[in-house]
Amino acid sequence: MGLVNSIFATVQFEILRVLTLRRLSVAVIMALFPPTMIFWLQAGGALASPGFIITLFCGMVCLLSLLLWSTSNVYAELEGKSWAFITSRPYGRWSILFGKFLVAFLVSFIISWIALSLCMLVTGDLDFNILNDGKEVPKMQVWLALSGLLFLASMVYAAIFSLLGVLIQRRAMAIAVVFFTVVEVVFAVIPAVVGKFAMSFHMFCLLTHWVGWVPPSAGQDEDANEILQDFLNVYGRQDAWVHLAVIFAMTLLSLSLAAYVICKREYITLEDSQV
Amino acid sequence: MSYLIELDNIRKSYRKMVALKDVSLQVEHGITGLLGPNGAGKSTLIKVLLGLVRLNSGSGSVLGKQLGKEGREIRSLVGYMPEDDCYFTGMTGIEMVTFCASLSGIPAGEAMRRSHEILDFCGVQQERYRSVEGYSTGMRQKVKFAGAIVHDPELLILDEPTSGLDPEERESLLNRVSVLCKGFKKSALISTHILPDVQAICDNVIILAEGEVRVSSSLAELSKPTSPKFMATVVEGEERLVAKLNRASLAAELTPTMQVSVNVSNETDLQLFYQICEQNDIVLKSLVPSLNSLQEIFMAAIGGGNNANS
Numbered sequence: 179m180g181l182v183n184s185i186f187a188t189v190q191f192e193i194l195r196v197l198t199l200r201r202l203s204v205a206v207i208m209a210l211f212p213p214t215m216i217f218w219l220q221a222g223g224a225l226a227s228p229g230f231i232i233t234l235f236c237g238m239v240c241l242l243s244l245l246l247w248s249t250s251n252v253y254a255e256l257e258g259k260s261w262a263f264i265t266s267r268p269y270g271r272w273s274i275l276f277g278k279f280l281v282a283f284l285v286s287f288i289i290s291w292i293a294l295s296l297c298m299l300v301t302g303d304l305d306f307n308i309l310n311d312g313k314e315v316p317k318m319q320v321w322l323a324l325s326g327l328l329f330l331a332s333m334v335y336a337a338i339f340s341l342l343g344v345l346i347q348r349r350a351m352a353i354a355v356v357f358f359t360v361v362e363v364v365f366a367v368i369p370a371v372v373g374k375f376a377m378s379f380h381m382f383c384l385l386t387h388w389v390g391w392v393p394p395s396a397g398q399d400e401d402a403n404e405i406l407q408d409f410l411n412v413y414g415r416q417d418a419w420v421h422l423a424v425i426f427a428m429t430l431l432s433l434s435l436a437a438y439v440i441c442k443r444e445y446i447t448l449e450d451s452q453v
Numbered sequence: 454m455s456y457l458i459e460l461d462n463i464r465k466s467y468r469k470m471v472a473l474k475d476v477s478l479q480v481e482h483g484i485t486g487l488l489g490p491n492g493a494g495k496s497t498l499i500k501v502l503l504g505l506v507r508l509n510s511g512s513g514s515v516l517g518k519q520l521g522k523e524g525r526e527i528r529s530l531v532g533y534m535p536e537d538d539c540y541f542t543g544m545t546g547i548e549m550v551t552f553c554a555s556l557s558g559i560p561a562g563e564a565m566r567r568s569h570e571i572l573d574f575c576g577v578q579q580e581r582y583r584s585v586e587g588y589s590t591g592m593r594q595k596v597k598f599a600g601a602i603v604h605d606p607e608l609l610i611l612d613e614p615t616s617g618l619d620p621e622e623r624e625s626l627l628n629r630v631s632v633l634c635k636g637f638k639k640s641a642l643i644s645t646h647i648l649p650d651v652q653a654i655c656d657n658v659i660i661l662a663e664g665e666v667r668v669s670s671s672l673a674e675l676s677k678p679t680s681p682k683f684m685a686t687v688v689e690g691e692e693r694l695v696a697k698l699n700r701a702s703l704a705a706e707l708t709p710t711m712q713v714s715v716n717v718s719n720e721t722d723l724q725l726f727y728q729i730c731e732q733n734d735i736v737l738k739s740l741v742p743s744l745n746s747l748q749e750i751f752m753a754a755i756g757g758g759n760n761a762n763s
Contacts, residue, residue: 179560180557180558180559183555183560183561184555184556184557184558186555186561187552187555187556187564188556190552191541191548191552194544194548195543258539258541258542259535259537260539260541262500262503262505262533262537262539263533263597263600265503265505266503266505266528266531266533266535267528267553267556267557268525268529268556268557268558269525269556269557270528444506444507446506
C-alpha cells in the first residue's frame with residue numbers, strides 16, 4: 179500500500195509539472211502540429227495518402243512526447259539535486275520509475291490522441307481509400323484502430339524509454355532515438371526472426387488485423403497487397419491477441435528490468451565523486 | 454548495549470579515489486555532530502548510512518538494521534535533510550512536504566494533515582501556500598527540515614541544516630532539533646562546519662578527515678581540560694592581575710576576550726590567587742575551570758594523527 183501511495187503522489191506531482199505554462203505550451207504545439215500540417219497539405223492538394231500521413235505525424239508526436247517525458251526519469255532528478263532527497267525515502271526509487279512512466283504514457287497518449295482526432299476532423303469528408311477484403315473501411319474504424327495503436331505505442335515505448343533512462347543518464351534521449359531507429363525501424367523491416375523483436379512490427383500486424391491496411395498506399399493497390407502478403411508469409415499469421423500479448427509482455431519486462439536496475443544501481447553525481 | 458549506528462571497517466571508493474578508509478564507528482543515541490573539512494567523506498558517510506551508495510567492503514547497522522540488506526527499513530526509520538537546494542519547482546511548501554510524506558508511504562489525507570502540523574512546528578505560516586521557488590534560504594531550510602521529519606523518523610540525518618540562516622533562524626532550528634531529540638526521544642546526526650552549532654546541542658562528536666575517523670567521543674569528555682587552568686573575569690585591572698600572578702609564580706595570561714587564564718593546580722594556588730586579588734583591590738566577577746574549545750580539538754584532529762574512538 180505504501181508503494182501505491184508513493185506512486186500516486188509522484189503521478190500527482192508530475193501532472194502538476196505538466197500543467198505549468200511552459201510544458202502546456204509544448205504539449206499544445208505538439209498536439210496542433212499534425213492537424214496543421216494535414217490542413218496545409220490538403221489545402222495545397224498534396225495529401226495523397228491521408229491515412230499514412232496522419233499515422234506518420236501522430237506517431238512522431240507520440241514518440242517525441244515519450245522521448246521528452248520518459249528518458250530523463252533519473253537524470254532530471256540527479257540534475258535537479260533532488261535524487262538523494264527522493265531516494266532517501268523507502269519507496270523513492272520505484273515511485274520515480276513507475277510514477278514517471280505512468281505520466282509519460284498518459285500524457286503522450288492524450289497528446290497524440292488529440293492530434294489524431296483533430297486530424298480526422300480536419301480531413302472532413304475526405305476519402306481515405308482504405309479497403310479491407312474489397313470493402314471500404316469506415317473512418318470511425320480507422321480512428322478507433324489508430325487510437326488503439328497510439329495507446330499501445332505510448333505504453334510500450336514509455337516502458338522501453340524508461341528502462342533506457344534508468345540504464346543511461348546522460349544523453350539518454352539521443353540513445354533512445356538511435357535505439358528506435360535501429361530496432362523499431364531497421365529491424366522491423368528485416369524479414370527474419372529479429373524483426374519480431376521490434377514492437378513496431380507487432381503494431382503493424384495489429385493494424386492489418388484491425389483495418390486490413392498496409393501503408394504507405396491505399397489497400398486497393400495491387401503492389402501494396404502483395405507487400406502485405408509477402409510480409410505476412412515471412413512472419414507468419416498470428417492472431418491479434420498474440421501481438422497484444424507480446425506488446426504487454428514487453429512493457430512488463432522493460433518495467434521489471436528497470437525496477438531491478440533502479441533499485442540496485444548506485445547513481446553517482448559529479449559532486450559525489452569529489453566526496 | 455545497542456548503538457544507534459555501528460560501522461565496521463567500512464570502505465568506499467569512487468573509482469581510484471577512496472572516500473572512506475576502513476571506517477569503524479559506534480554512535481550512541483542522542484545528538485551527534487559530524488565534523489570535518491570539505492572532502493573529508495561526510496557526505497559519503499551519510500549516503501552509506503542511507504543505503505544510497507554501495508560499500509566496497511565492511512559492514513554496519515543503523516538502528517539495528519543491516520546496511521546493504523535492509524535499506525528500505527533503514528530509510529523508513531531515517532529522515533534526511535540534504536544540503537543541496539533540492540526544492541521541487543512548481544510546488545508550494547505544503548505540497549512539497551505532503552509529497553515527502555507520500556513518498557514514505559503515508560496515505561494522501563494523513564500526509565496532508567501531518568504536513569500542516571509539521572509546518573506549524575517549523576514556524577512556516579501562510580507562506581506554505583506559496584511556490585517554493587520564491588522562498589528565502591531560511592524558508593527553504595525550514596521546508597526541507599519539515600520534509601525530513603514529516604514521517605516521524607527515529608533518526609534525523611541533517612546535512613548542513615543551518616547554512617545560510619540568520620542567527621535567530623539558526624537558533625530556532627537548533628531548538629527544534631533539540632526538542633525532537635530530548636522531548637520525543639529521537640536521535641540526530643548533524644553534519645556541519647559550524648562548530649558553535651555542535652557545541653550548542655550535540656552530545657557526541659565525530660570528526661572525519663581524509664576519509665578516516667579522527668575523533669569519536671562525547672562532547673563532555675572532549676571538553677574536559679587537559680591542564681588545570683581556570684578562567685577569571687574581573688571588573689577592571691586584568692593586565693595588573695596577570696603581572697601580579699606571574700610575579701607570584703602562578704602562570705597567567707590575558708586571553709583575547711580579556712579573561713585571565715591562570716594555572717591553579719591545588720588548594721594553595723587557589724588561596725594565593727584570591728589573596729592577590731584582595732591585596733590589589735581587584736573585583737572578581739567569575740572564576741570557572743577552563744574547558745577545551747571544540748575548535749582546538751577540531752584543528753588538532755584534522756591536522757594530526759588518528760585517535761579514533763578516544
